Amino acid sequence: MQLRKLERQPHSFGQAGKLTPSEIHTIDAIGCDGAILMSELAARLGVTKGAITQLVDRLESKSLVLRSPHPTDSRSSLLSLTDMGKEAYLAHEAVHISFYDQLRSQLTEQEIEVFEKSINILNRMLDK
Numbered sequence: 001m002q003l004r005k006l007e008r009q010p011h012s013f014g015q016a017g018k019l020t021p022s023e024i025h026t027i028d029a030i031g032c033d034g035a036i037l038m039s040e041l042a043a044r045l046g047v048t049k050g051a052i053t054q055l056v057d058r059l060e061s062k063s064l065v066l067r068s069p070h071p072t073d074s075r076s077s078l079l080s081l082t083d084m085g086k087e088a089y090l091a092h093e094a095v096h097i098s099f100y101d102q103l104r105s106q107l108t109e110q111e112i113e114v115f116e117k118s119i120n121i122l123n124r125m126l127d128k
Contacts, residue, residue, distance in 0.1 A: 011095075016064055016088035024092050026055045027064060032086050035078035037070070064088060 010018035019027070029044045030036055036044075042052040056079060059065040064085035070076035081089060104112065 013088040013091040013095075015084050016062065016091070019062075019088060022055060023059060023064075024088065026052075026059060027081060027085055027089050028092055030065065030079050030081055030085070030089075032081060032089055035068070035080040038077050038079060041079060059085070 008021070010020050011024070012018050013024060026041070026045065029041055038052055038056065039049060041056075042049045045052070056065055056067060060067055062084075063082055066080050066082050066085075067077050068080070070078055103115075107115065
């Protein structure tokens with residue numbers, strides 16, 4: 001129940017303000033390194049192209065994502081993060097680093113190994 005609650009709650013990410021988990025994870029999947037095709041992003045997140053279009057529309061209206069035409073394929077769009085989108089990306093990274101630092105400070109090395117193994121097993125089960 002705690003996880004479900006977390007999945008729905010918007011969180012603040014720097015100048016970008018409050019973003020839903022789906023919005024920040026879309027920003028995370030685009031990344032800071034360059035541009036990505038809409039179809040690649042949909043595949044990376046395991047959602048439909050229609051769902052990506054809606055998410056990108058929202059992020060574009062918040063000035064977090066820039067959509068530009070593909071240089072050689074007029075049917076495709078490339079996505080990249082704006083400066084504010086990059087700030088949100090880095091703020092999200094900082095949240096993860098802080099979380100794992102707190103976790104490591106409360107667990108022994110052996111407990112961390114068991115925790116990581118458990119997470120890997122859970123991920124494999126959810127992938128089925």
